[in-house]
Structures are given as C-alpha cells and as structure tokens.
Amino acid sequence: MHEPVPERHLVDADATQALGAALARSRPPRAVVYLRGDLGAGKSTLARALLRALGVTGTIRSPTYTLVERYPLQDGGEAWHLDLYRIADAGELEFLGLDADETRLWLVEWAERGAGALPAADLVVELAVAGDGRTVRLVPASTRGVAWLATLPD
Incomplete structure (x- = not known):
C-alpha cells in the first residue's frame, strides 16, 4: 500500500456526506473502494453520499441482506455496493x-x-467512531488510488 492521507475528523453525518461527494467528483473512470470500520462507523452513509453525488436517484438501499445493490451511473456502467458481513466464505461470491x-x-x-x-x-477508506463524529483515513492501495487522492480537495 501507499502512504495514507492524514486522518480527518468528520464532525457529523453532513461531513461524511461531503467527503462522499468529494470522492465522487474526483473519482477515476474505474475504481474499487474497500470501506472498513466497525458497525455504525459510517460506511453506508459514505457509500450513499458517493452514489448520490454520482447521480443515482431513488432509494439507495443498504446491501446488508441482499449482499449487493447495483446502480446505473449517468456516465455509463454500473456502481456496485457490496456488504459482505453476512458471508462465511469468499466462495459464496x-x-x-x-x-x-x-x-x-x-x-x-x-x-x-x-x-x-x-x-x-484502489482506495481503502477506514472509518471509526470518535465521540459524536467519525475519523477517516484514506489509504491509496494502487497507482490509481494515489492519482485519485491527488485530485481530492483538502
């Protein structure tokens, strides 16, 4: 992996949503993002905000029970939101x-x-509860991830 961007404090859900929107605006044409954190850390909130900023309309469901939710993107292709908490073995995929x-x-x-x-x-997003807010570390895991974070506003 590459060097992470310094840890940020997200004071509330609005700050988490703003980060998701910023990631959407600067994302490369293809990307794989791993969202890490305990239950309630804000992974789904960030994913929803990112998808919404990419133009996804309608309900954005949590894939907790379906495992995967697919969303058409305005610029073509699809975004897939996966929640693998309920699988026991990678072979189930x-x-x-x-x-x-x-x-x-x-x-x-x-x-x-x-x-x-x-x-x-390409990017690992590590979220953790910190008081009333969250902390986040963005860790590039590929050259694509490094380039993505280089275009992300502070």
Whole structure:
C-alpha cells in the first residue's frame, strides 16, 4: 500500500456526506473502494453520499441482506455496493454473478470476508467512531488510488 492521507475528523453525518461527494467528483473512470470500520462507523452513509453525488436517484438501499445493490451511473456502467458481513466464505461470491467488466465503481464493506474473490482495492477508506463524529483515513492501495487522492480537495 501507499502512504495514507492524514486522518480527518468528520464532525457529523453532513461531513461524511461531503467527503462522499468529494470522492465522487474526483473519482477515476474505474475504481474499487474497500470501506472498513466497525458497525455504525459510517460506511453506508459514505457509500450513499458517493452514489448520490454520482447521480443515482431513488432509494439507495443498504446491501446488508441482499449482499449487493447495483446502480446505473449517468456516465455509463454500473456502481456496485457490496456488504459482505453476512458471508462465511469468499466462495459464496460466485453465486452473486459479479462481473468486473460491467462495474465502473465497487464499494465494498467487509471486503476481508471476500478476500481472493474480489478485485484489488484502489482506495481503502477506514472509518471509526470518535465521540459524536467519525475519523477517516484514506489509504491509496494502487497507482490509481494515489492519482485519485491527488485530485481530492483538502
């Protein structure tokens, strides 16, 4: 992995949503994002904000029970939001019919449960509860991730 961007404090859900929007505005044409953090750390909030900023309309569901939710993107292709908390083995992902060629953006919660069956991350977003807010570390995991963070506003 590459050097992380310094840790940021997100004072509330609005700050988390602003980060999601900033990531959406600066994202590369194809990207894989692993969202890490305990339950309630803000992973789904960040994913929803990112998808909304990319023009996804209608309900943005948490994939906790469906494992994957697919969203058409305005600029073509699809974004997939995966929540792998409920899987026991990475082999279970075979049954989801994941096709990396169709997917322009992967947002993966609990990616460690799908190790070996997922594309490698370009960016790892580490979220943690900190008082009433959250902390976030953005860790580039590929040259694409480094370039993405270089264009992200402070």
